[in-house]
Amino acid sequence: MIKLYHFDELKPEEILNRDIRAEKNVEDVVDGIIADVRARGDEALKEYALKFDGAKLDNIQVTQEEIEEAFANMDGYFLETLREAAANIEAFHRQQVHKNFVMNDKPGIVLGQKYTPIEKAGVYVPGGTAAYPSTVLMDVIPAKVAGVSEIVMTTPAGKDGKIDPVILAAAATAGVTRIFKTGGAQAVAALAYGTQSIPAVDKIVGPGNIYVATAKRKVFGKVGIDMIAGPSEILVLADGGCDPAWVAADLLSQAEHDRLASPVLVTDSAELAKAVQAELEVQIPQLPRAAIARASVDDNGKIIVCSDLRKAIEACNIIAPEHLEVCVDDPFSVLNEIKNAGSIFLGRNVPEALGDYFAGPNHTLPTSGTARFSSPLGVDDFVKKSSFIYYTREALEKAAPRIADFAEREGLHAHARSVTIRYE
Numbered sequence: 001m002i003k004l005y006h007f008d009e010l011k012p013e014e015i016l017n018r019d020i021r022a023e024k025n026v027e028d029v030v031d032g033i034i035a036d037v038r039a040r041g042d043e044a045l046k047e048y049a050l051k052f053d054g055a056k057l058d059n060i061q062v063t064q065e066e067i068e069e070a071f072a073n074m075d076g077y078f079l080e081t082l083r084e085a086a087a088n089i090e091a092f093h094r095q096q097v098h099k100n101f102v103m104n105d106k107p108g109i110v111l112g113q114k115y116t117p118i119e120k121a122g123v124y125v126p127g128g129t130a131a132y133p134s135t136v137l138m139d140v141i142p143a144k145v146a147g148v149s150e151i152v153m154t155t156p157a158g159k160d161g162k163i164d165p166v167i168l169a170a171a172a173t174a175g176v177t178r179i180f181k182t183g184g185a186q187a188v189a190a191l192a193y194g195t196q197s198i199p200a201v202d203k204i205v206g207p208g209n210i211y212v213a214t215a216k217r218k219v220f221g222k223v224g225i226d227m228i229a230g231p232s233e234i235l236v237l238a239d240g241g242c243d244p245a246w247v248a249a250d251l252l253s254q255a256e257h258d259r260l261a262s263p264v265l266v267t268d269s270a271e272l273a274k275a276v277q278a279e280l281e282v283q284i285p286q287l288p289r290a291a292i293a294r295a296s297v298d299d300n301g302k303i304i305v306c307s308d309l310r311k312a313i314e315a316c317n318i319i320a321p322e323h324l325e326v327c328v329d330d331p332f333s334v335l336n337e338i339k340n341a342g343s344i345f346l347g348r349n350v351p352e353a354l355g356d357y358f359a360g361p362n363h364t365l366p367t368s369g370t371a372r373f374s375s376p377l378g379v380d381d382f383v384k385k386s387s388f389i390y391y392t393r394e395a396l397e398k399a400a401p402r403i404a405d406f407a408e409r410e411g412l413h414a415h416a417r418s419v420t421i422r423y424e
């Protein structure tokens, strides 16, 4: 049963209670896998596919025939859904595109900033306990909008050695360049260091379980990563006017992702808290993924009762959840008070699942409290900024004494000389 707490009894660290560092044994397993993939490449990937996914692989790369076959056999209704969702996601992400800028308001000086897409992006699509065609759209479309030329996708194969056709149909819809059948920490290692078949990329994006999230953290520096997007989280901020059945259903929508997923209710109503606790017990056994949801609710779930809405908002900002549902009378008045959350769902009528599939904002989001400093995946993740500087001879001559003086005060004579030499 989900545990009930009172806000005033909890210390801030007990309220958050999510650590981005995995348990020691996960750290060790991931270190071993990364070292092995670096040493043995494709051979290691095939062994891990058999060990973790039960898949005997002949080819690691998905063939064009496999993609075409998946697309040809996909039902028309789902293809239309994919296209409509893709259009919503593209429209939202087009708004994120930044413009280059140039400043030339001082004589003889041009300054500016330009954006360049990264060349090769690696997209991880989870596939261990569920297929995520929605994640294909969420991770690939911003890369396309940014202008990335090569998008390499990896996802674990099923026991038959194949990728779920819904994933391939989504990849074809979104415009992936190449797809590889590998998952977990080994996929992240392959994208970071390259293997015989898989090219090393510049940046790895995408969510995954604790092994994937830990591996991304470990290869950061060799490649870029988007964020720590680990096991899913939902925080429902609800007042006494909410229907407990709806609140429980929304909590379970994320609990069913992973045993480590975190469903949390924060409320100023002790009555709602009790009703949701009871309602979860009714709804969990009805779910096909009841065992996962049960573990998530019992081990990582919480209900926190607060004396008023102000305290409830404070709890939300401490937890910094991946998803925050604001189920109160006037959700827009709460929006300004929310400082830490990946994605915010406004109003009692807006279930988190709307954002997972369809509305347009990205569903790859920071977890484990990292929304304090990370943002949803977006076009920014696939571009780099370069600044540029141009001075005429006359403009530099005017600034030269100050630059030289500045450099000498840092004890860096060669810096000073590289300026003054031009005027000797």
Ligand SMILES: NC(=O)c1ccc[n+]([C@@H]2O[C@H](COP(=O)([O-])OP(=O)(O)OC[C@H]3O[C@@H](n4cnc5c(N)ncnc54)[C@H](O)[C@@H]3O)[C@@H](O)[C@H]2O)c1
Pocket (backbone or CB within 6 Å): 029, 048, 052, 053, 125, 126, 127, 128, 129, 130, 132, 135, 156, 182, 183, 184, 185, 186, 207, 208, 209, 210, 211, 212, 228, 229, 230, 231, 232, 257, 258, 261, 322, 363, 364, 365, 366, 367
């Ligand atoms: N934060 C987000 O934006 C977001 C979005 C979608 C999904 N998710 C999360 O993605 C995750 C998907 O998890 P999943 O497991 O279904 O798929 P996954 O693809 O992330 O992980 C499956 C892989 O994990 C590896 N693995 C499993 N057990 C292992 C072990 N004992 N040792 C070493 N490696 C092991 C295997 O290689 C396997 O292929 C969930 O946690 C879900 O909540 C997060």
Ligand SMILES: N[C@H](CO)Cc1c[nH]c[nH+]1
Pocket (backbone or CB within 6 Å): 132, 134, 135, 231, 232, 233, 254, 322, 356, 363, 364, 365
């Ligand atoms: N809620 C997940 C992010 O935590 C995304 C997702 C994909 N499919 C269903 N849900």
Ligand SMILES: [Zn+2]
Pocket (backbone or CB within 6 Å): 232, 253, 254, 257, 356
């Ligand atoms: Zn979800």
